[in-house]
Amino acid sequence: MLAGALVMRAQFFSYRSHLMAKLIVNRLLLGILTLFAVSVLIFVCTQILPGDVASAVLGQGATPEALVVFRRELGLDVPAHLRYWNWLVGALHGDLGVALTNKRVIIDDLLPRLRNTLFLAGYAALIAIPLSVGLGVLSAINEGKWSDRLANVLTLIAISLPEFFIAYLLIIFFAVNVHWFPSLAMVSGSMGFSERVFQTTLPALTLTLLVAAHMLRMTRSSVLSVMSTPYIEMAFLKGAPRRRVIVRHALPNAAAPIITVIALNMAYLVVGVVVIEAVFVYPGLGQYMVDGVSKRDVPVIQACGLTFATVFVLLNTLADILVILVNPRLRHQR
């Protein structure tokens, strides 16, 4: 009897999740394919496009001997597809090469900075997501009233402001005038957790303001677009109050675009981090990449670009998979 029940359960399970699992696996494969394509694109842009990387970086004053040595160092005397393969295999094993300017192993510098950047982005996301989704839903509930119109204008202004403007405003108010927070975010590996949180509060707040405005507008937009459907009208006709209609009927259907919006903004967060790190002199991946770009350090630029692109693609893939999971129609085969 137990065996019979188990067999039935197993059959039901595979029947149930067949379609959803197939979609998820497809999306994962697409994500991996995109990662490959992105790595090819980055490689082409940094190694193939400039023509002769050696003379581009060393400039016109380079002697022929210096050019040859440089080429051998970067492995440029090997055909292009082999170079790409070596680079990719190395990257997958954690060997991202050696920086041109200071001869340090890149991965040793990159990993702690990546950790710092992810900490900052995670801190900002933790505040921003509940805040903006909640306020967005509230805004949709109060559509047309002055509170909604005020929120509309405020968020429109917020998404138009450049990141460094918001950052400097916050610095003036919180660091210079009131001395609550430090104006430079100095974070070191040996810091305790609460000290780390204290140092990164202002940059995290800046990032939050940036993405929360976007997410609030998109959440409000998604909920309002669901509101014009017939089943919502039915719920109103049944006499349900507006708040209940939105939370119980509209929100589950608006969940998919909202999740996409959140993932898009998390990806935008990864990019906004670069400017914020420059303002607050925060030792993260963005700073590392900007330094590499100003010094024209090609291996560093490649490594950082690859890391950022990977995080971006992973976030987008995660978002699409979440959207598949959230859709109850995909749980049963048609």
Place this chain on the structure above:
Amino acid sequence: MKLFGHKLTASAAFGLAVVGLFIVISLFTPWIAPYSESANVGGTWDEPSMKMIFGADQIGRDMLTRMMYGSRMTIGVALAITTLSFIIGILTGLVSAVMGGYVDVFFTRLVDVMLSIPSLIFALIILGVFGSSIPTLIMTIAVLDSTRVFRLSRALGMNLTVMEYVEAARLRGEGLWWVITREILPNAWAPLVSEFGLRFCFNFLFIAGLSFLGLGIQPPYADLGGMVRENAAAINFGMMAPIYPATAIALLTVSVNLVVDWMLSIDARPSGAQAEL
């Protein structure tokens, strides 16, 4: 008050006024600026006075003059980028939509991969390898931004290619170029114009951000983002020097956004997350 036959809201009026002011200032800067672009007229970070309305920058030049030349440069570069990206994007998008087949698949896949890398990162990569002169800057960001214009114009083109008048034109024997410019483009104008405003804002902020990082427009050209970078140290002494150029950037982008928002509300675009993208 009515403008082009549509009712003007208070915020849109404010936006239009500010945008108009910026345009006038940028066009006539060499004639109306109080000092020349690099004249030293004061000490470092002088307080605002009768002589210098916004005070002095980090090496004693008049802040107001620098800001005027900076807006001129940044607005000009952003306008060039947006125009170039629209030309590339509309051409490739419409050709893709009308021709279909391998051309369409090739461009779509290429654009998908390009969109998988965040634009700032991609721009940093290209600038790091090629250096950041103004032509390189304009071309790089234009190509990157054209991907989004491609998506929009391709979607518009797909909607219009199946119309009867396009089919009639094809049966008449009209070539690809004629179909695109005389049948499809005039009908795709409206959403593209509001998109132009939005992309201009984005490119303006992008250039300012890149210059702020030191990788965009290089000195001695005045540029609003670069000015924020150069004057940033004044913040630590409680002085407002970097706030002036930053406010100028913010003011212009807010105004353009207000105007575009008003234009979109006339157009009655469908709501939903798509409208915010």
